[in-house]
Amino acid sequence: MLVERWISARIQLRVGPRHTGPYGTLQTVADIVKLLMKEDVRPVQADAMAFRLGPMLTAVPAVMSFAVIPFGAPLIMRDLNVGVLYFLAVPGVTAVGLLLAGWASYDNYSFLGGLRSSAQFISYEIPRTLVVVGVAMLAGSLRMSDVLEAQRSVPFVLLLPLGFVVYIVTTLAEINRTPFDIPEAESELVAGYHTEYSGFRWALFFLAEYGALFAASGFAAVLFLGGGNGPLLPPFVWFLIKTLAIVFLNMWVRWTLPRFRSDQLMRLAWKVFLPLSLVNLVLAGLVLQAVN
Amino acid sequence: MNEPYQSDVLFLLGFTLAVFALPVLTILAFRWLRPSHPGRLKGEPYESGVPQASIPRRPFHMAYYNFALVFIVFEVETLLLFAIAPVLRDLGWVALGEVAAFVGLVALGLFYAWRRGALVWR
Numbered sequence: 387m388l389v390e391r392w393i394s395a396r397i398q399l400r401v402g403p404r405h406t407g408p409y410g411t412l413q414t415v416a417d418i419v420k421l422l423m424k425e426d427v428r429p430v431q432a433d434a435m436a437f438r439l440g441p442m443l444t445a446v447p448a449v450m451s452f453a454v455i456p457f458g459a460p461l462i463m464r465d466l467n468v469g470v471l472y473f474l475a476v477p478g479v480t481a482v483g484l485l486l487a488g489w490a491s492y493d494n495y496s497f498l499g500g501l502r503s504s505a506q507f508i509s510y511e512i513p514r515t516l517v518v519v520g521v522a523m524l525a526g527s528l529r530m531s532d533v534l535e536a537q538r539s540v541p542f543v544l545l546l547p548l549g550f551v552v553y554i555v556t557t558l559a560e561i562n563r564t565p566f567d568i569p570e571a572e573s574e575l576v577a578g579y580h581t582e583y584s585g586f587r588w589a590l591f592f593l594a595e596y597g598a599l600f601a602a603s604g605f606a607a608v609l610f611l612g613g614g615n616g617p618l619l620p621p622f623v624w625f626l627i628k629t630l631a632i633v634f635l636n637m638w639v640r641w642t643l644p645r646f647r648s649d650q651l652m653r654l655a656w657k658v659f660l661p662l663s664l665v666n667l668v669l670a671g672l673v674l675q676a677v678n
Numbered sequence: 679m680n681e682p683y684q685s686d687v688l689f690l691l692g693f694t695l696a697v698f699a700l701p702v703l704t705i706l707a708f709r710w711l712r713p714s715h716p717g718r719l720k721g722e723p724y725e726s727g728v729p730q731a732s733i734p735r736r737p738f739h740m741a742y743y744n745f746a747l748v749f750i751v752f753e754v755e756t757l758l759l760f761a762i763a764p765v766l767r768d769l770g771w772v773a774l775g776e777v778a779a780f781v782g783l784v785a786l787g788l789f790y791a792w793r794r795g796a797l798v799w800r
Contacts, residue, residue, distance in 0.1 A: 442701060449697045453690070464689050471760055497738075505742055508749045515756045522763040590701055652745065656788075656797040660752070664785050667759075671774055674767060 433490040440487025441590035447479040448597035455604045456530045457625055469530040470522055473605055474515055477560075477598060481507040487591075502648060507560055509655035514556040516663035517549040520670030521609045524677075530608060534615060541612035545673050549666040550610045552659055557606065558636060559655070561598040603632035744796045755784045 454469035466472050481504040488500015522528055524545060525536040536542075543550045607628035615624065759777070766773060791797055 442698065445701060446694075446697050450694060453693055464686060464693075466686055467683075501738060501742060505745055508753075509745060512749065512752045512756060515753070516759070519756065519759045519763050522760065523766050525764070526767040527764050528760070587705070653797070656745075656748070657792065660788060661785075664781060664788070667781055668778070671766075671778060675771070675774065 433492070436486050436490030438587075440483050440490055441587045441594075443483030443486060444480050445483075445590040445594040445597070447477045447483070448594040448601060450476050451598070451601040451605075454530055455601060456534060456608060457604075457622055465529060465531050468528050470518060470528040470533065470609075473601075474511075474518060477601070478511065480594065480598070481511075483594075506651060506655070509652055510556040510559040510659070513552055513655065513659035513663035514560060516660075517546075517553045517556070517666055518609065520546055520549050520666050523667075523670050523674055534608060534612065537612040537615060541610060541615070543610040546610070546666060546670060548662065548669060550606070552662050552666060553606055553610065554632070554635070556655075556659055557602045558639065559651070561595055561602060599633060599636060600629065603636065604629045606632050748791050748796055751787060752784070755780075755787075 451473055453464050454466055454472050456465070484507070485500045485504040488496045488498075488503070491497070521533065521542055524542060525533040527533065527536070604625070607625060611628045611632075615621070619627075759780070762773070762777060766777065
């Protein structure tokens with residue numbers, strides 16, 4: 387989060403946090419303490435149960451998805467035999483959380499924001515999932531360690547460059563980051579689904595966004611860049627380098643590009659990325675035969 | 679149903695509970711530390727300073743329904759692909775042709791939805 391601030395300051399030529407701790411390194415810690423101590427405001431007419439559940443259902447899947455990420459050879463919480471599918475399925479719950487939070491707030495901005503984010507989420511879910519099918523075809527398994535093993539000689543980004551691009555862009559859209567952050571477009575929807583949230587519950591939404599960003603980048607590093615595979619350095623370091631490179635790419639895009647319009651966003655998902663992901667699937671089939 | 683499968687499920691169950699418990703406990707713990715002064719104005723929904731113009735519990739745009747339907751169709755098709763994708767490598771040309779035919783059908787469905795205007799935001 388601090389790094390994001392540094393990058394945003396650098397790209398937009400403004401000053402980032404400087405005064406809290408050496409070079410502003412403690413700024414994030416200060417923010418967390420402040421958020422924990424903040425009052426928890428809830429609109430009177432809000433649906434209390436759904437209002438509480440919304441941020442939880444958004445943040446929990448993001449954290450849970452880390453269970454199957456291989457952080458380097460032995461460092462994986464659980465090497466499920468359906469790890470790849472698990473990683474796609476669990477964060478899917480986030481769509482429910484966003485919709486619930488937006489609806490429960492009893493606020494027009496939140497309501498629209500919630501609707502838009504879940505519509506966007508499910509639209510980009512399909513091309514993203516189809517691209518991963520291509521990877522599963524080449525790897526011959528849904529187990530994370532097998533996917534890595536299959537890339538021992540050639541990382542999949544060289545075999546499926548189109549798939550890699552589609553994955554990166556659709557992921558940007560799924561975790562609601564600019565240029566795809568319509569659901570929380572400040573200039574028209576105030577803050578979208580989390581307009582009415584404050585304090586720790588608000589922090590949960592941001593935890594979800596950053597958690598999802600790192601998890602999805604790590605997943606991309608494993609699927610396409612060979613994760614911890616690499617010469618000389620230990621696997622964990624390789625994994626970290628690749629993941630952070632993708633995270634940096636995300637932040638770079640965020641602070642550089644303007645925002646899409648809502649209908650453009652849906653058109654892009656269905657008429658550009660879905661066909662592209664089908665093409666990628668065909669390419670994956672051809673590559674598979676070529677390798678055999 | 680071998681042993682590792684069951685321990686995987688148990689692990690996921692425990693992990694889910696732990697991840698859920700963490701934010702709940704944090705919120706409860708800080709209940710004694712943070713201020714709480716609810717008021718009539720504070721409890722009103724935020725509408726940029728004016729009284730709420732319309733009730734948010736109302737019918738919404740039809741286009742969401744279209745996209746939801748198309749989503750379900752494609753999502754199920756994608757899940758079916760996941761069942762065969764990992765074993766495709768060992769099955770050879772015939773299976774690949776069959777999957778290609780299936781993907782062709784999916785593409786045809788996309789073409790149909792496209793032509794019928796289901797993918798246009800109206």
